[in-house]
């Protein structure tokens with residue numbers, strides 16, 4: 001049975017919220033964890049659907065997965081008996097492609113279904129495959145499966161034609177046990193790339209320069225046990241920052257690395273929100289109407305595409321004309337029609353959303369087209385006058401842990417109910433008044 005959120009908007013969010021581990025770092029780290037035959041302990045794991053799907057796939061090829069708690073897991077890759085991962089087990093997630101790099105690096109062979117994930121653009125993986133081939137692997141795509149194998153992986157000089165998070169991590173995975181040195185140029189610099197590299201290094205890999213556009217990897221013959229804690233999720237944090245500003249609230253967002261949030265902090269400050277930075281927390285507050293600005297998504301340290309729908313929603317409530325340019329994924333404005341149904345005034349021309357700010361939204365029934373757009377629609381509903389429902393929350397649950405619980409603790413009025421469960425909706429309305 002599918003679920004939806006019912007939300008009554010109009011309450012400024014206030015209080016404290018603790019951010020979980022980064023989904024997109026965790027996905028790379030879990031794949032990396034199978035590369036040793038010793039036991040790896042991973043902590044600060046987000047308890048979200050993408051992680052659970054990947055862990056099930058890892059278990060499916062025979063690795064021993066011991067979930068110590070919702071946020072900690074032990075993995076032992078010595079029991080792996082297969083290198084094939086079919087479509088059914090990973091079709092819901094994008095990051096299944098990291099199992100290609102990890103299995104190829106460890107066993108010199110892997111067969112993994114082409115990835116799923118959010119439909120936000122065409123999402124080719126040519127740069128991943130170019131990297132594998134440069135390391136000496138043969139890669140064939142047949143019947144929806146990527147089949148790759150090598151006699152021997154050998155380090156090489158690889159220049160990415162496109163700055164790609166996924167290709168950067170995948171090539172690091174495949175190269176860290178290859179013979180000799182790999183130099184990866186035009187690499188992505190996102191915090192989760194540094195986190196995956198740090199984790200691999202904690203297992204004995206030799207990776208230098210992660211976080212810059214030139215990563216040097218010297219292959220090692222074996223990786224070993226490690227205990228590792230994943231960095232905080234920059235996008236979950238950014239989403240709460242935007243929600244605090246949009247509802248004109250005051251929220252202390254704890255367990256973050258403020259440096260990773262600079263692009264978001266910069267834009268919020270520019271439009272008139274107050275952002276205070278602490279060692280491992282940020283406090284966001286806003287009073288009165290915020291003002292317009294221009295946002296263009298770009299690879300880190302630029303403004304993250306995974307925050308584009310949330311910031312656009314905030315700008316749709318801010319004074320004046322704003323523009324939001326999406327330069328990473330061509331199909332990431334699907335939520336605009338839904339936002340318009342709540343009263344937003346936005347026109348999309350190519351990859352630019354032209355936003356005429358309105359003074360408020362009205363509650364409506366909307367549907368999440370993808371993960372971050374879904375989160376943005378929840379933010380819109382938190383601001384809107386009256387009741388909203390947000391459907392297709394399976395997308396939101398891919399990446400946000402206990403979203404309704406965390407928001408309710410900040411004063412939101414929100415519940416997860418079965419779709420079309422009119423009695424539950426009536427009960428919620430009676431409770432809220």
Ligand SMILES: CC(=O)N[C@H]1[C@@H](OP(=O)(O)OP(=O)(O)OC[C@H]2O[C@@H](n3ccc(=O)[nH]c3=O)[C@H](O)[C@@H]2O)O[C@H](CO)[C@@H](O)[C@@H]1O
Pocket residue numbers: 024027094095121122123124125126127128129162163164165166167188305306327328329
């Ligand atoms: C699981 C995960 O971590 N997902 C994130 C990852 O996705 P993902 O790793 O898929 O995104 P990439 O950084 O690879 O994509 C960036 C751009 O490069 C293009 N491209 C990518 C690979 C390739 O081989 N060829 C190619 O042309 C893509 O179409 C896109 O235009 O980074 C994106 C950009 O920050 C985020 O939105 C996603 O949340």
Ligand SMILES: C=C(OP(=O)(O)O)C(=O)O
Pocket residue numbers: 024093094095116117118119120306371372399
């Ligand atoms: C788009 C995202 O995820 P994926 O790349 O897994 O679809 C995201 O995390 O916002």
